[in-house]
Amino acid sequence: VQLVESGGGSVQPGGSLRLSCVASGFTFSTYALSWYRQTPGKERELVATIATDGGGTNYADSMKGRVTISRDNAKKTVYLQMTSLKPEDTAVYSCTARGLFSGYVYRGQGTQVTVSS
Numbered sequence: 001v002q003l004v005e006s007g008g009g010s011v012q013p014g015g016s017l018r019l020s021c022v023a024s025g026f027t028f029s030t031y032a033l034s035w036y037r038q039t040p041g042k043e044r045e046l047v048a049t050i051a052t053d054g055g056g057t058n059y060a061d062s063m064k065g066r067v068t069i070s071r072d073n074a075k076k077t078v079y080l081q082m083t084s085l086k087p088e089d090t091a092v093y094s095c096t097a098r099g100l101f102s103g104y105v106y107r108g109q110g111t112q113v114t115v116s117s
Contacts, residue, residue, distance in 0.1 A: 001025035001106050003095050008111030011085055015115070019080040021095035021108055029053075031106075032098045033071055033078040037091035038110075047093070048080060052100050063089070085115045 007019040019035070034049040048069035049058045057069055068081040078095055094110035 003097060003106055003108030005093065005095055005108045005111040008093060008113045010114045010116065012117050013086055013115055015085050016081070016083045017085065017113060019082070019093055019111060019113075021078045021080075023076045023078075023097060023106075026097070026099075026104070026106065028076040028097070029073040030100050030102075032100060033069070034096045034098070035067075035069060035078070035080045035093055036096060037089075037093045037113075039091045045091075050078065082113075085113075087115050089113065090115050 002024045003021055005019060005021045007017060011017055030052055032049060032051055035047040036044050037047050038044040047060050047063055048067055050069045050071050054071050059067060066082060066084045071078045090113060092110040092112050095108045097106045
């Protein structure tokens with residue numbers, strides 16, 4: 001089982017990034033997907049969640065209106081489009097998969113996002 005994130009990097013305030021998380025080793029379409037972020041000394045924060053069929057999404061208030069989560073079950077990939085980035089969005093962003101039927105939870109290693117001028 002693997003979840004591999006990519007797309008992080010350094011961006012100026014107001015910029016955009018699109019993160020990707022490619023999955024393997026499990027039945028992707030039966031797992032709800034989430035993006036989390038974490039900075040040193042702080043608890044991991046849920047950013048966005050998407051249902052198995054992509055029909056339902058939820059967003060953290062801190063990023064609502066600035067992020068969009070989507071998934072492509074054929075490509076076994078979940079995306080996080082982020083816009084209007086702020087310095088306080090700097091964090092390691094990781095994806096998590098939760099099995100709808102199995103209850104299993106898988107997490108990726110994360111990708112660093114740095115927002116600074």
